[in-house]
Amino acid sequence: xxxxxxxxxxxxxxxxxxxxxxxxxxxxxxxxxxxxxxxxxxxxxxxxxxxxxxxxxxxxxxxxxxxxxxxxxxxxxxxxxxxxxxxxxxxxxxxxxxxxxxxxxxxxxxxxxxxxxxxxxxxxxxxxxxxxxxxxxxxxxxxxxxxxxxxxxxxxxxxxxxxxxxxxxxxxxxxxxxxxxxxxxxxxxxxxxxxxxxxxxxxxxxxxxxxxxxxxxxxxxxxxxxxxxxxxxxxxxxxx
Amino acid sequence: xxxxxxxxxxxxxxxxxxxxxxxxxxxxxxxxxxxxxxxxxxxxxxxxxxxxxxxxxxxxxxxxxxxxxxxxxxxxxxxxxxxxxxxxxxxxxxxxxxxxxxxxxxxxxxxxxxxxxxxxxxxxxxxxxxxxxxxxxxxxxxxxxxxxxxxxxxxxxxxxxxxxxxxxxxxxxxxxxxxxxxxxxxxxxxxxxxxxxxxxxxxxxxxxxxxxxxxxxxxxxxxxxxxxxxxxxxxxxxxx
DNA sequence: CCAAAAGTGTTCAGGCTACACCCATGT
DNA sequence: ACATGGGTGTAGCCTGAACACTTTTGG
Numbered sequence: 441x442x443x444x445x446x447x448x449x450x451x452x453x454x455x456x457x458x459x460x461x462x463x464x465x466x467x468x469x470x471x472x473x474x475x476x477x478x479x480x481x482x483x484x485x486x487x488x489x490x491x492x493x494x495x496x497x498x499x500x501x502x503x504x505x506x507x508x509x510x511x512x513x514x515x516x517x518x519x520x521x522x523x524x525x526x527x528x529x530x531x532x533x534x535x536x537x538x539x540x541x542x543x544x545x546x547x548x549x550x551x552x553x554x555x556x557x558x559x560x561x562x563x564x565x566x567x568x569x570x571x572x573x574x575x576x577x578x579x580x581x582x583x584x585x586x587x588x589x590x591x592x593x594x595x596x597x598x599x600x601x602x603x604x605x606x607x608x609x610x611x612x613x614x615x616x617x618x619x620x621x622x623x624x625x626x627x628x629x630x631x632x633x634x635x636x637x638x639x640x641x642x643x644x645x646x647x648x649x650x651x652x653x654x655x656x657x658x659x660x661x662x663x664x665x666x667x668x669x670x671x672x673x674x675x676x677x678x679x680x
Numbered sequence: 681x682x683x684x685x686x687x688x689x690x691x692x693x694x695x696x697x698x699x700x701x702x703x704x705x706x707x708x709x710x711x712x713x714x715x716x717x718x719x720x721x722x723x724x725x726x727x728x729x730x731x732x733x734x735x736x737x738x739x740x741x742x743x744x745x746x747x748x749x750x751x752x753x754x755x756x757x758x759x760x761x762x763x764x765x766x767x768x769x770x771x772x773x774x775x776x777x778x779x780x781x782x783x784x785x786x787x788x789x790x791x792x793x794x795x796x797x798x799x800x801x802x803x804x805x806x807x808x809x810x811x812x813x814x815x816x817x818x819x820x821x822x823x824x825x826x827x828x829x830x831x832x833x834x835x836x837x838x839x840x841x842x843x844x845x846x847x848x849x850x851x852x853x854x855x856x857x858x859x860x861x862x863x864x865x866x867x868x869x870x871x872x873x874x875x876x877x878x879x880x881x882x883x884x885x886x887x888x889x890x891x892x893x894x895x896x897x898x899x900x901x902x903x904x905x906x907x908x909x910x911x912x913x914x915x916x917x918x919x920x
Numbered sequence: 921c922c923a924a925a926a927g928t929g930t931t932c933a934g935g936c937t938a939c940a941c942c943c944a945t946g947t
Numbered sequence: 948a949c950a951t952g953g954g955t956g957t958a959g960c961c962t963g964a965a966c967a968c969t970t971t972t973g974g
Contacts, residue, residue, distance in 0.1 A: 459742040460700045463783060502699040502781045506772035530770045530785050532746035541742045543703060543785075545770050614926075631928070632964065654973030655925040854953070871955070872937070894946030895951040 466497030468589035489579030706737030729819035
């Protein structure tokens with residue numbers, strides 16, 4: 441690979457007058473759909489990897505923060521707003537883009553109700569949810585980024601209450617358990633799960649139930665974000 | 681702040697013909713000295729913040745990886761080689777450098793025997809170890825980076841055996857306990873600590889003792905890195 | 921009345937915490 | 948002999964894991 445250099449115009453005074461890497465953000469968007477953990481992918485419209493699937497992302501503008509760039513790309517490429525977003529890792533292999541040096545700051549996002557959120561607007565490209573267990577071949581090093589994100593999500597879920605970010609504001613305990621089972625990939629004991637999660641005192645039971653089919657209706661809860669913030673100050677010990 | 685733009689020379693074909701952020705790495709180097717956790721700081725030789733203390737770091741070259749840049753800067757600015765190094769976070773606030781847009785990938789490093797490693801060679805600048813509890817005002821957003829690194833180190837120490845990275849290859853259990861106490865900032869029970877750390881079966885007792893003063897000599901151990909790698913594959917559960 | 925998911929307690933084992941004294945050495 | 952840190956075991960408590968049946972609804 442022979443990187444094209446970006447040089448200063450004559451007379452300009454830079455703090456660093458050398459070729460610069462390009463800076464991008466890439467987002468691993470997780471969502472739950474039909475009890476399965478899915479990831480949002482975009483079909484590339486341009487070379488390289490034209491027609492292949494890739495993580496949503498793009499170049500960071502010089503006047504926006506990294507997180508702002510990530511949110512902008514999510515909105516532009518998938519119509520997503522107000523998602524849970526967290527920086528994951530920065531990928532800087534020299535040849536991760538064959539055209540020139542591109543360093544990418546990866547984020548991962550959690551969205552509520554994956555099914556309705558898939559909206560490949562703005563751009564003509566296709567956007568689609570894939571089960572994380574069955575993603576197609578991805579462009580660049582995006583498979584590595586996805587693997588990193590999944591590992592991080594699994595770790596995070598165990599000791600921080602992010603599971604709620606994958607559910608609507610009102611949810612049942614069974615739904616929450618399904619989130620954990622889908623992400624961690626293991627079945628959990630119903631009684632132990634309820635005991636533990638209720639023991640945190642972070643779930644507020646609502647005066648509503650959810651009837652879904654011919655069986656007993658389920659109690660709805662909401663997550664008490666305020667209380668969680670308070671507890672976090674004093675060092676919450678949370679583990680599933 | 682009015683960022684100077686880096687523009688393409690006429691005729692060049694870029695994948696991204698916009699102003700680019702500069703990319704740097706900054707390293708938070710932790711070391712233990714006299715039972716205290718210390719950070720390595722560099723005195724800046726240039727504006728801005730000339731004469732102030734800052735984290736070692738510098739620009740990423742277009743043909744080197746991020747980690748390679750971090751290692752190069754550590755060697756150039758502090759004469760450090762073969763340290764434990766891990767990516768921390770990427771800081772991208774728009775105004776974190778007043779001259780122009782600079783995005784910095786922060787790393788943290790752990791070095792054995794802080795006292796001997798302080799070697800401000802190569803450059804004329806001063807390099808010095810400061811107790812983390814008493815750092816001088818730092819340049820840029822380096823105080824924020826340091827705070828992030830400390831929080832990460834404390835978290836990491838609890839569930840991954842990185843404490844050894846702050847000690848020489850042969851060490852006593854008391855030394856290891858002091859590492860934990862210094863980093864976490866809390867006293868630990870001697871018997872419980874030894875029980876737990878020995879229970880991991882990752883410490884190999886050597887046929888040597890360390891005599892240090894007028895008291896009973898202490899058993900020396902080494903960390904079994906190979907065994908740890910094997911256990912890590914199968915999902916180690918480690919917590920102090 | 922049948923199917924399907926919701927909801928509920930107890931027992932047991934293992935790990936964590938708290939705690940006090942003797943040991944080996946140098947001065 | 949004494950000062951200094953090295954080294955050791957136990958008992959109570961708490962937490963996590965395993966485990967089966969009743970309840971409520973719709974069809």
